[in-house]
Amino acid sequence: MQFRDFLPVSTNTSVKESCYGALGALIGLLGTALLCRWGLGLEVHWLIAPMGASAVLLFAAPASPLAQPWSILVGNGVSALMGVLSASLVPDMAIASALAVMLAIAAMFLTRSLHPPGGAVALTAVIGGEGIRALGVGYVLLPVLLNSLLLLSLGLLYNRALGRRYPHGGKAAPNRHQTADPQPSARLATQDIDFALQKHGELLDISRQDLQELLQEAQLHALRERVGTVRCQDVMSRDLVVTTPQALAMEAWHLLSHHQIKALPVVDEGERLVGIITLHDLMIDRAGRQPRAKETLEHLQVADLMTREVQTARRYQPLYDLVEAFSDGGLHHMPVVEGEQLVGIITQSDMVAALFTLALKPGLTSEEATPVSS
Numbered sequence: 001m002q003f004r005d006f007l008p009v010s011t012n013t014s015v016k017e018s019c020y021g022a023l024g025a026l027i028g029l030l031g032t033a034l035l036c037r038w039g040l041g042l043e044v045h046w047l048i049a050p051m052g053a054s055a056v057l058l059f060a061a062p063a064s065p066l067a068q069p070w071s072i073l074v075g076n077g078v079s080a081l082m083g084v085l086s087a088s089l090v091p092d093m094a095i096a097s098a099l100a101v102m103l104a105i106a107a108m109f110l111t112r113s114l115h116p117p118g119g120a121v122a123l124t125a126v127i128g129g130e131g132i133r134a135l136g137v138g139y140v141l142l143p144v145l146l147n148s149l150l151l152l153s154l155g156l157l158y159n160r161a162l163g164r165r166y167p168h169g170g171k172a173a174p175n176r177h178q179t180a181d182p183q184p185s186a187r188l189a190t191q192d193i194d195f196a197l198q199k200h201g202e203l204l205d206i207s208r209q210d211l212q213e214l215l216q217e218a219q220l221h222a223l224r225e226r227v228g229t230v231r232c233q234d235v236m237s238r239d240l241v242v243t244t245p246q247a248l249a250m251e252a253w254h255l256l257s258h259h260q261i262k263a264l265p266v267v268d269e270g271e272r273l274v275g276i277i278t279l280h281d282l283m284i285d286r287a288g289r290q291p292r293a294k295e296t297l298e299h300l301q302v303a304d305l306m307t308r309e310v311q312t313a314r315r316y317q318p319l320y321d322l323v324e325a326f327s328d329g330g331l332h333h334m335p336v337v338e339g340e341q342l343v344g345i346i347t348q349s350d351m352v353a354a355l356f357t358l359a360l361k362p363g364l365t366s367e368e369a370t371p372v373s374s
Contacts, residue, residue, distance in 0.1 A: 024059030024158045025052075032150040036143070046143040048124055050076070051151055053117035058155040063168045065207050066115055071108075072152050073145065075115025079104035080144040083125025084137055097126045114203070168207065220323065226358060230319045235354040236336045236344030242267050245274060245303035252302050253282050263333040265342050266306050272340040275306035276333075312337045313346060319354060326351050 033047045054076065057067035065071065086100035104122035108114045125132060125139055132139060159166035193212050197204070204211070243252050243264045252264055256279060266275035282305060285292045311331065313322055315338045325331045326348055336344035 018060075020162060021056075021060030024155070025055040027158060028055050028059060028151050028154045031154045032147055035150050036146065040146075046147070048121070048128075048143050048147060050117040050120035050124060051147045053120055054115070054148065054151060055155075057116070058151065059158065061205075062155070062159050062164055062166045063207070063210060064205050065168075066205060067168075069152055069156075069167050071113045071115040073148050074111050074113035075108045075118040076121050076144050076148045077140060078107040078111055078113065079115075079118030079122040080125060080140040081137070082107050083122035084139055086122070087126045087133060088136070093126060097123055100126050168210075220320070224318070224320045230354070230358065231315070232313045232317050232319060232322070232336050232346060233315045233344065235319060235350050236346045237350060238344050240265060240342065240345060242342070243277065243302050244268070245301065245306065247302045249277075249282060249297040249300040249302060249305055252277055253297055256282075261347075263345075263347075264302075265335050265345060266302055267342055271342055273310060273312065273335055273337055273342040275303075275308045276310045276335065277302050277306040278332075281305045281307065310335060314338070315343055319351075322346065322351065 029047070029051060032051065036046045054072055057064055058072065061067055082103035083100040086096045086103060090096035090099055100122040101119045104118050105114075108118055121144055135142070156166065193208060193215065197208065197211075206214075241255055241259050241261060241264060243255060243266055245266055245268070255264060256262065263276055263278045265273055266277055268274050282297060283292055284290070311325065311334060313334050313336045315336055322334060325334065331348075333345055333347045335342055336346060
């Protein structure tokens with residue numbers, strides 16, 4: 001143990017967020033007190049001290065698992081109950097105080113509602129004086145749950161007004177294929193995080209989902225550092241198979257089949273990109289989501305089936321910009337343009353081959369990169 005271990009640690013919190021947290025506590029506690037005093041005809045002392053600690057979490061650290069609605073309501077509620085139980089069964093105040101907090105922590109762990117102010121809620125039931133003791137079990141409802149519910153309601157409105165994600169749930173982003181699998185970029189990270197959390201054992205004040213998102217952002221940053229000099233033109237396919245809007249859909253089908261590819265850029269007379277047509281476009285009727293009859297392809301043009309809003313990359317754009325689109329975005333191909341001119345296309349196979357080459361040779365530069373055909 002060293003002296004620096006007692007020094008404050010960096011929280012990486014901006015001045016703006018700090019001000020938002022302080023202002024939120026003012027609004028939340030003042031609103032709770034006024035609602036209790038005026039709206040319900042209660043005296044101001046019904047705003048109990050532990051609500052100040054709940055306000056710190058709710059407004060200054062709304063992403064914390066300890067600040068979520070379940071933790072605030074259930075954590076404070078079961079803690080109040082444990083405090084009342086201890087105060088009524090144990091006459092010695094010192095023993096009752098310690099017992100109340102111990103039981104409160106145990107109850108919060110059992111109900112998965114750990115909320116640090118709950119310890120103060122339990123302690124208040126013991127040392128809060130005759131007025132609190134006289135309430136008995138009523139202390140759980142008034143003031144504890146009433147204060148908690150009002151403070152939480154104001155916290156929900158305040159955090160939503162600021163654009164914060166609250167409640168800060170741990171639900172992962174939905175899989176675009178509507179399956180239960182995590183997003184492709186999260187699958188390896190999920191296993192690693194589970195292993196690390198099990199090995200660590202202690203409670204961490206960060207949700208599993210937030211930890212996973214931080215890890216993914218760190219990995220993407222590391223990837224940018226490694227492949228920052230590699231551009232789309234270094235790995236794109238240049239000898240392109242294309243079609244035109246006026247071509248028959250059946251002709252596009254034959255091109256895809258002959259070249260064993262899954263998408264054709266659609267260009268006009270000036271080689272400008274105007275769309276893209278894929279096997280999916282040819283096989284599935286978008287309107288009815290039904291298989292398309294072969295006979296219909298003989299009468300439809302590419303313009304009737306192609307996707308006109310095409311996600312593209314720029315010729316000199318860093319390769320790492322495309323990683324998310326090809327993984328979680330579900331893209332299989334991305335045309336590369338210079339101005340409006342089509343100059344290449346990057347497919348998943350191009351992307352995988354490029355990243356594999358970079359993994360084997362971390363120092364690869366754009367001059368050393370070799371275009372990969374697909």
